[in-house]
Amino acid sequence: MSKDKKKSEFISHGIAAQNRKARHDYTILSTIEAGIVLRGVEVKSLRLGRAQLNEAWAGERDGELFLFNLYIPEYQSGVLSRFDVRGLRKLLIKRKERNQIFAAISRDRRTVVPLDVFFNDRGLAKVTLGIAEGKQKADKRHAAAERDWKRDKARLLRNK
Incomplete structure (x- = not known):
């Protein structure tokens, strides 16, 4: 196999990490796309797709x-x-969106959660931030039951 046909191990564009x-x-409640300031070696490591967002959060400093x-x-x-x-890691965001996020954090007691890190078409690292409200245990059970019902309903309709 020649060099140009060899599959690249780097992610040139697409999702590098997700917080499922x-x-x-x-x-x-809403999502905002922000740029992220990284060094060269951080970008190379991120392109390998080994980053983890599980415990990450965004906030003001x-x-x-x-x-x-x-x-x-x-x-x-x-x-x-x-x-x-x-x-x-500093996030690059427009002033209006930044003020919206700060207001949601301080006044409305919301949480800003990173949903995924990806590379756009130009190859720039971006992060999708979600302005979120925490779920209670009962809400999580209700969402799981609703998801199961939708799956069972689709299965029943498909078999008829």
């Missing part, structure tokens, strides 16, 4: 929006520069 549990634990606890493992292919694998 966020939609289970929270009711997502000094009037700026940051992503806390996003895990990006170190890139192992001969690069000497090291970085904090769970460090702060």
Whole structure:
């Protein structure tokens, strides 16, 4: 197999990491797309698709929006520069959207949860933030029962 036909291990565009549990634990009220400030080796590691968003959250620090606890493992292919694998990462967002998020956090007691990290068509790293409200245990059970009923209903209609 020649070099140009060899499958690339990097993600050039598409989803690099997802937080699947966020939609289970929270009711997502609205979503906002934000840029994320990364170093070169962080981008290379993110392109390998090994990042984890499970425990990540977004919040305010000094009037700026940051992503806390996003895990990006170190890139192992001969690069000497090291970085904090769970460090702060600044989010790039328009002022109007930033003010909307800050108001939701402080006034409405909402949570800002990262839903996924992806590369857009231009190859830039972006994160989808969800302004969310926490679910109670009963809400989670109701959502699971509703999902099961929809699946069973579709199965019954398909078999008729």
